[in-house]
Amino acid sequence: MIAESSPFPWFSTARRSTRRLVVVAYWLVALGVFGLIQWKLAFHSNYPVPTWMELLFPLQVIVFLPALLGGVRAGGFVKPFRGVKWAPMQERDDTQTLFGPTRPVINSMTAADIHLDERERRQRDSVHFAAYTCARWFALGLLILEFGAAAAGPEWMMRAGNAAFYLLALVLWSLPQTLILWNEPDVTVPDMEPQQ
């Protein structure tokens, strides 16, 4: 499930420890943005309503950061869950690698990165089963959060509604990729192993 071609050519995610660092950094950034906005809204009483640009930032976090992890789109650390079906992306060309045979590529991705085989599809589905179970309990927790916000007052309810859907979208768009990156063992690339 781990893509052979990294979004950053100088950064390999073949090792699990590296991938775990990526996951931790990802969640720190995503939750940091969320916490910053909520902190400004909650504790700065003279803080004006957010501008469109300030709104754009957390939305970009939702849209672009999961794309960095992959899964929901091609080009990330995880292979795209649905493959690449857009016709212009399927025009292939071969490139010469430094120490190995030529590889068919699609933009920066190798052909192996755009389609899941049977084993990977099963892995994708089972990871989504686990993620779905987590997200279900998380959604129940958010409902309880809204109960509390409704009891606290309408101003809190407005913030809680925004916060709840932001967190739910973040979890839904990121959790399967997170589980894959966290649990997948180290990837060994035969081409790169030193010859005996």
Add this chain to the structure above:
Amino acid sequence: MNAEVVLLGRRISMASQSRRRALVVTIYAAFAILLAALWVLTGWRGSGAWVIWAAILACRVFLGGYYNGGLVKPFNNKAPKQPAMPPSILALRLRVYQPVAPDGQSAWRNDERELHQRDHAHYLAYQAIGVAVCVPMLIASMRLIRPSLMSWIPMSPDAIYYGLTLVALILFLTLPQAILLWTEHDMEEQQS
């Protein structure tokens, strides 16, 4: 997947795909009516939790999956807990007890194909809910900028958030089973 559902002591065949699809449509229509009725009667104040109970009841009686009973085998692949005591007189009179399956493990254990179907249904449901939740997130975000954005809707925005969260929870509890019931072919055809 079970081929029949027990409702008030009657066994209703659900072997045909069309019947199962009709059941799914009926269940979601019932949820819509329940949500609308609770909104008219109480504005969901203090009654929203009933919707969750209704979803659990629908799982226990019709859908299965997360709870024992219903058409879809338990997702956790574990044997249901059998109470040491026999069903209560009230349950017997109301005929709401579940009859004991005669063939043991096949009533609850998922084979390899069924486990794969379960996982794939969760994948599809996850994608659907993931896309759907973006709409309320955008609405909630825009309301932070323009608090008067939803003033034309005859509901308070907070009630809308609450209702959408309830809908999300209903989908979380029922959508994988609904996908399985919707897509599984006629059981007679499979046997032939």
